[in-house]
Amino acid sequence: MSIVPTKSQERSFIFSCRNLNEPIVKDKKAKINSLHESLKYDNALSPEPARARHWSNLGSTPYSRPPVAIKTPYSSTIYSIEATPSPLLKSPVNNDFDDKVYDALVHSSYIKLALTLKTKQGYPWNEIKRLSSPILMEQLTQIYEIAKGHKINLNLLMNFCLNYARIGKSSTFSINKGSDATTLLLGKILFLLNLDVAQTADLLNDLNIVKVIENVNNCTNGQLEKMFCNLSTHQFQHVSQGLQDAQLAYISRMPYELANCLLLKTGEINVGFIPVIKDHFSDKKKRTSFENHFLYVLNAFESSPLLRSLLSTIEAPYASPRSEDLIRISLRLPNNHPITSLEARKAALMALLSHLRQGPAGSCFATFICIEMLSSNLVRCLSDISELLSYGKITRIVNGHKVEFTFLMKVSSGSIDKTIHINKDGSYLKNSSMKIYESIGLIDACRSVGIVDITSVARLAIHEMYNSGENVNQTNISIKKFMELMILQARKMKLIQSEESVHTLLDKATLAYESQLQNVVLRIWENAVANTAEIRDTSLLKQSFCQAVTTSITKYSKALVKCYHDAHPFIAELSKMLLQRIHFTYDPSVIYQEMASDKHSTKGAFILYDTKNADNPKEWKLIQNSSDFQIFVGSVVRQVISPLDVYENDDLLVDSTRILIYLQSHDFLQHAIKEYNFANAKKAHLGVNVEAANHVPWLVITGDDPKEVLQIYHEKFTDTFTEFVSTPKTASDLLKDLIGFAKKGVPQEHIFNPAYKQPLIVDGLHACSLLINHPTFKRAWNSTLDPADWIKMNITDYGQHISKFFVGSEARSQIINKLSQKIPEIKRKDFIAEANQLSSILLLPEYRNKMIELTLKFLSPQKYDAIYNDLDKFIYNKAFSEGIRFFIHDLEIHFADSNWQHGMQSSNFSFIFNPATANVELWETLENGDLVSPLDPETWIKDKKWVYIPDPLAH
Secondary structure (H helix, E strand, O other): OOOOOOHHHHHHHHHHOOOOOOOOOHHHHHHHHHHHHHOOOOHHHOOOHHHHHHHHOOOOOOOOOOOOOEEOOOOOOEEOOOOOOOHHHHOOOOHHHHHHHHHHHHHOOOHHHHHHHHOOOOOOHHHHHHOOOHHHHHHHHHHHHHHOOOOOOHHHHHHHHHHHHHHHOOOOOOOOOOHHHHHHHHHHHHHHHHHOHHHHHHHHOOOOHHHHHHHHHHHHHHHHHHHHHHHHHHHHHHHHHOOOOHHHHHHHHHHHHHHHHHEOOOOOEOHHHHHHHHHHHHOOOOOOHHHHHHHHHHHHHHHOHHHHHHHOOOOOOOOOHHHHHHHHHHHOOOOOOOOOHHHHHHHHHHHHHOOOOOOOEOOHHHHHHHHHHHHHOHHHHHHHHHHHHHHOOEEEEEOOEEEEEOOOOOOOOOHHHOEEEEEOOOEOOOOOOOEHHHOHHHHHHHHHHOOOOHHHHHHHHHHHHOOOOOOOOEEEEEHHHHHHHHHHHHHHOOOOOOOOOHHHHHHHHHHHHHOOOOOHHHHHHHHHHHHHHHOOOOOHHHHHHHHHHHHHHHHHOOOEOHHHHHHOHHHHHHHHHHHHHEEEEEEEEEEOOOOOOOOOOOEEEEEEEEOOOOOOHHHOEEEOOHHHHHHHHHHHHHHHHHHHHHOOOOOOOEOHHHHHHHHOOHHHHHHHHHHHOHHHHOOOOOOOOHHHOOEEOOEEOOOOOHHHHHHHHHOOOOOOOOOEEEOOOOHHHHHHHHHHHHHHHOOHHHOOOOOOOEEEEEOOOEEEEEOOOOHHHHHHHOOOOOHHHHHHHHHHHHHHHHHOOEOOHHHHHHHHHHHHOOOOHHHHHHHHHHHHOOOOOOEHHHHHHHHHHHHHHHOOOOOHHHHHHHHHHHHHHHHOOHHHHHHHHHOOEEEEEEEEEEOOEEEEEEEEEEOOOOEEEEEEEEOOOOEEEEOOHHHHOOOOOEEEOOOHHHO
């Protein structure tokens, strides 16, 4: 995007820089007066009439322009003008005018700018205050703050920028929208000043204004080309190294480069440069969700001075070493790099620009809220991230008390668990001399723990791997395990100065390695939000824990007087004491024994701490195994029993000795684990290894209640959320209900916001977000037709035409070949023979069902859904022409953001008409419409309750 004025506009600019004390001809004087009039506030800069009235109160006070030496290219006249402010500028602006400027800025949400200008007098502040555009005032203030202190002619620089700002407000110098073009050029000047003040000042010190603008545009474009070149190089390095997903690395790196472009050394946003960034993506006809997200964030920063002010208030971490580590890892800085407010703000801006996805952890109960906030409430997000980076926590008011939520420095790692073959020379790829210690991710991981000489440490670690004496050329090892060997080797060589444990250092290195593919600040924020689920005594896991312990003692210890049962005073006191001492924290790195029922989640669990009644988490003890669990419960029981032991008579209600003996037994472990979770209770006998159970009180491999997290996060305790509930029997029933819900529940202020999301919870299975304004869904609920009629007319009737197709011979051959791969080789020939005997005049649904029956005949133990899921997707991709696939795409209804991701594409939950079954079905699809897989109706539809919460903040 370039800005080049016409000749008449240039002459206007040059003349405006002329000293007003010089003799001038009448027509030029008239032009100056016209220019002064044009400096009144332009309502186009603020669509709100109230703000326009505030600024119009400032009037159009005449002023003398700071002089600058400029030669017009259209004449030989040279105006010799002083390089110092004129006497008129030295006179202070009166206090009444200052107050009006202050009030107008505050009213327009430019609070920080108002506070800055309120204390400033003289040149160039008086000139800046007289401008009627708050954005221009903000930019000129930033230009002065960046340039001051450098060995340049500061007055000359400010003269140029002030005059350009004035002319930009003039009707005689309007390029496109005039003021927008001026803001744009000043944004580019700020961008270049931020890189090199001296060179940029020299760039502006030219007598030809056209050449100045051209040079600014060329230099800016050159720097942007470097930025995109850096991105391409970063992606290519990941492609060549083959350790991490190159596309995800590109997506993750983009916010880093954008933050470097937009954030000034003063720690403020260069608002005038935002359109330059946006312009690069505005021409794309189809953008991915991550591109749409950072365009949404850029638009928000461009239009919201409040958001910009909030970012500029973020300070360096205060007594929070973990926050410092988090910022260093996010910005890829060495572990000893000092952290200032600038780094903290850059990390926060990077986080907001990043696109959050759930990853392999089963954290949907928290992730969906974070995704919704990033799409609709950036101020709340930035407030959380500010607390996280400055103080290492987020806070909420719960039951009238301020509660702090800390976090674990962990992510649901994936790429660092990859197993590779490392040769003795450090190479790990076939037909490549690439060394493991040249990996970008490994370099960042080493840097995060203080390993500087990465090559030497890696070579010694490899030598240790082969030190067993075995004559092998290569060995298999996970990247995480190799990183651990490097940390141990560096500690042995005394290259790591930190006294942290190897486990803590490895967590930090893992975070740095995974930062190549995801924004770690958002991940840690997600962890903190997940911890809100278990803060109240009535929370899901706390209640289950207390019930498991107290029920076991009541039922099996035989130590209580029977008449009391559950109302026994000892049990009541024990429950109270347990609730005081247990604390659950979410750890996204815990690996599941098997994939969760959502067929996506493989990691994430709540781990248990004994707080010892201390507020400081550093004093808490992690309960890691069954032995720790028994010791912890025993200590709480002793704490409760102590006051009762003073009574030595026959009325003693507790046999303390019997209870303590019981708590140390294996029977207590089995009883507690069975009582803890109904899935454990189904097992007749857990055996000796009780820790092998899927659900144990000290390591809870589960999600949590998303409604509880909603309440805590939004601090809404007095009212219940408005809920619309669907208990469908079929996918069509669910679609009909959701259309009806959407007709009632769209807040008017968000009806045109394409990114707006609302909570949608599949009870006990998944929490996601309703895409209420997705074009395919909006066309359904925006119709005046009854939902059932709309589905029939727009989906079912059209889809039935495709279901009446016969399956051609080529498609039949492909389907038979696909399914035969599932059959054991000894039976495969018979399977193919029977498949070829099926009638050739079967319609698609009939043929599909016959093929499934035949496959199950040869594979009786095989699960039905495993066959039909693969088959339906294969039929869609192979049996239909591109035209038919396009037609089916057009029938899709994308109704929910799944939270999940496949490569660069986010995935949605969609209703599609499946021609192979002649039914509307629930599928996971990519955002571009490509099918991923059907969602099993037995898991997602049957006996499931879908809960839609229209607007949590409305209550």
